[in-house]
Amino acid sequence: MQYPQLKLFINGQWLDAGSGGTRDLNSPLDESLLTQIPLAGPVELNLAAESVHRGFAIWKKKNAHERYIILRKAADLMRERSKEIGEVLTMEQGKPLNESIREITLAADITDFQAEEAKRLYGRDVPTRLPNIISQNVIRQPIGPVAAFAPWNFPVNLTVRKMASALAAGCSVIVRPDIQTPGCAMLVVQCFLDAGVPADALNFVIGKPSEVSDVLINNPLIRKVSFTGSVPIGKVLGEQCARLVKHFTSELGGHSAVIVCEDADIPYTIAASVTGKFRNAGQICTCPTRWFIHESKFDAWVAEFVEKTKQIKLGSGMDKDTEMGPLAMKRRLETMQELVDDAVAKGATVLTGGHRVGDKGWFFAPTVVTNVPADARLAYDEPFGPIAIVEKYSDLNEAIEKANSLPYALAAYAFTTDAMKQHVLGQELEAGMVGINHFGVSQPETPFGGWKESGIGQEMGAEGILPYTEVKLISVSTP
Ligand code: NAD
Numbered sequence: 001m002q003y004p005q006l007k008l009f010i011n012g013q014w015l016d017a018g019s020g021g022t023r024d025l026n027s028p029l030d031e032s033l034l035t036q037i038p039l040a041g042p043v044e045l046n047l048a049a050e051s052v053h054r055g056f057a058i059w060k061k062k063n064a065h066e067r068y069i070i071l072r073k074a075a076d077l078m079r080e081r082s083k084e085i086g087e088v089l090t091m092e093q094g095k096p097l098n099e100s101i102r103e104i105t106l107a108a109d110i111t112d113f114q115a116e117e118a119k120r121l122y123g124r125d126v127p128t129r130l131p132n133i134i135s136q137n138v139i140r141q142p143i144g145p146v147a148a149f150a151p152w153n154f155p156v157n158l159t160v161r162k163m164a165s166a167l168a169a170g171c172s173v174i175v176r177p178d179i180q181t182p183g184c185a186m187l188v189v190q191c192f193l194d195a196g197v198p199a200d201a202l203n204f205v206i207g208k209p210s211e212v213s214d215v216l217i218n219n220p221l222i223r224k225v226s227f228t229g230s231v232p233i234g235k236v237l238g239e240q241c242a243r244l245v246k247h248f249t250s251e252l253g254g255h256s257a258v259i260v261c262e263d264a265d266i267p268y269t270i271a272a273s274v275t276g277k278f279r280n281a282g283q284i285c286t287c288p289t290r291w292f293i294h295e296s297k298f299d300a301w302v303a304e305f306v307e308k309t310k311q312i313k314l315g316s317g318m319d320k321d322t323e324m325g326p327l328a329m330k331r332r333l334e335t336m337q338e339l340v341d342d343a344v345a346k347g348a349t350v351l352t353g354g355h356r357v358g359d360k361g362w363f364f365a366p367t368v369v370t371n372v373p374a375d376a377r378l379a380y381d382e383p384f385g386p387i388a389i390v391e392k393y394s395d396l397n398e399a400i401e402k403a404n405s406l407p408y409a410l411a412a413y414a415f416t417t418d419a420m421k422q423h424v425l426g427q428e429l430e431a432g433m434v435g436i437n438h439f440g441v442s443q444p445e446t447p448f449g450g451w452k453e454s455g456i457g458q459e460m461g462a463e464g465i466l467p468y469t470e471v472k473l474i475s476v477s478t479p
Contacts, residue, residue: 001087003034004183008206010044011051012199018044020207023179028094028326028362029316037182040207045215048174048203052145053221055172055200060142062170064118071115071168074195075108078160078188082108089156089184090317094325094362095280097317100156100184107160107188109444110460117465118168135476140469142170143247144223147216149209149237151228152328153283153384155181156188158251161448161459162226163192163202169468171224172201174216180328182206213237223247224468228285231382231407231453238456249457249467251449253285254410255382257403259425261396261416262294265437266301269415273388274308276413276439278324278366282386283332285454286411286433286442289383291390292399298392302370305390306351309366314357326362327385333362336385343369343376353386380406396421404430409451411441432458 006025007014020039027034040048059067078085086100093100123139148162155177166173177185189204205212216222217240224247227237234252241248260269276288293301315322327333333356340354353367367387372379378389393399403412412431416422422436432450433441442448442460449458457467 003091004088006035006037006182006186008038008040009189009204010048028328030361034091037206040205042215045205045212046219048205049216049219049221051200051203052172052174055198056145058198059172059201060170067118067168068115070196071111071164074192075111077191077195078104078108085184085187088187092181092183093152093155093328095317096322096325103154103157107157110160111164113444114164114168114465117462132477133475134478137474139472141472143468143470144171145221146171146173146224146226147222148173149176149227150178152178152180156184158228159185159188165464166468167197169465171468174203174205176205176212217241250455252455253382254454255406255408256286256288256411257290258288259399259403259414260293261421262296263418264415265417266297270304270308272439273305277388278312278386281324281327283328283384288413288439289389292393292402293390295392295394302390306368309368310352312366314363327364330362332385333364336364339378339383343372343378346373346376348372348376400428407453410454413439
């Protein structure tokens with residue numbers, strides 16, 4: 001399969017080049033050159049903002065049912081093209097092809113759900129206290145043109161969460177994929193255009209991340225920004241939006257804790273933990289990272305977990321039996337090594353992995369570490385990669401306290417068959433999503449979002465469309 005020719009979609013036209021020059025896109029598998037990326041510069045970015053401003057006037061006039069029909073068609077096209085798009089995703093990001101295809105079909109399900117949800121953006125009529133006011137209608141209207149900044153770890157899913165929800169609400173949108181994963185996002189944008197989203201309602205730009213965000217946030221025509229990425233960048237963009245009083249939704253990663261109680265189903269917990277940790281090479285914001293295992297089970301649990309971790313098959317995402325691909329970028333490989341080396345220097349023990357694999361491609365061995373001291377970066381910096389930390393606990397309250405101790409609060413997990421503990425852990429773990437006895441907290445029908453520094457607002461579920469709307473009161477009086 002050939003990597004597709006990358007283009008920008010601006011002002012209703014596919015463009016082969018932009019004024020921002022080009023940049024190499026390299027394969028995570030073998031570092032070979034996949035293509036040259038055309039980059040939009042300020043001129044095209046401002047044109048894109050004008051385009052979605054015009055597109056908003058057209059798209060917002062379509063009623064929810066009309067938008068629903070178009071978005072459902074886009075979802076079907078994604079399903080039809082899932083293999084083709086999935087191959088591009090794997091080429092540029094590295095994950096196994098079956099995970100890529102699953103990502104695309106899930107993105108189609110998210111689109112379906114948000115399209116349906118648009119039909120349920122109900123208003124309400126509030127009873128009046130004044131004799132001459134005859135109605136007080138509270139309605140929701142689309143917020144306006146949106147700038148959607150997506151990352152590289154789930155480049156289709158996380159693009160579609162933003163694009164489909166914005167369009168479902170009646171907003172127009174500029175999609176900016178990560179610079180490592182523009183191809184699959186471009187093919188998904190094509191599905192939405194082919195389904196009938198008007199050209200000006202959807203623009204697609206690739207560019208230098210800070211330039212794209214500076215230009216689009218500062219353009220007065222953009223009314224909302226949605227960002228998924230790291231905490232430091234989220235803070236910068238949030239500050240820029242706050243200064244201009246623009247709406248901002250952010251999803252900024254996590255450092256998820258997993259509490260394994262003494263009554264947990266141990267073989268099930270270990271099997272779930274291996275898959276949960278190393279899927280997508282651990283490059284998942286809800287990825288479990290810090291295990292707190294009851295002391296009575298710790299030694300046996302860790303021995304089996306390490307054994308299973310060693311068996312994970314690394315390789316090309318295109319090979320059917322590959323379980324874990326390379327990391328998506330060279331800098332992620334460097335970060336993994338820095339985190340492990342720093343932890344070891346401060347007293348941590350590596351139980352398996354802890355190093356690069358091979359010298360071509362960005363593979364890092366699935367890694368398990370223990371005795372990580374609180375001052376090691378790994379203890380408080382999100383690894384966002386294939387590193388698991390295992391520690392023992394004796395008192396459940398102490399484990400909960402440790403789980404809640406970081407500024408991150410996206411997802412948290414616990415394994416226990418005791419109903420009372422399930423209740424307590426569900427209530428006490430500080431996170432936007434708590435999974436009890438499983439890691440599957442990211443579903444099209446359920447809200448996804450973090451507390452504390454993990455972000456502001458939600459995507460997906462009934463909550464996912466609301467950030468793309470404004471509330472309006474229409475109050476009518478007799479003359
Ligand atoms: P990074 O901070 O360099 O970039 C993170 C994301 O932000 C990337 O997608 C990048 O394109 C984008 N970005 C960077 N500068 C930007 C700017 N000025 N304006 C707009 N977007 C900008 O980190 P990285 O090395 O790419 O990824 C690792 C870190 O990012 C991890 O620590 C992880 O927390 C975070 N991350 C989180 C998610 C998530 O799903 N929450 C996804 C990807 C990355």
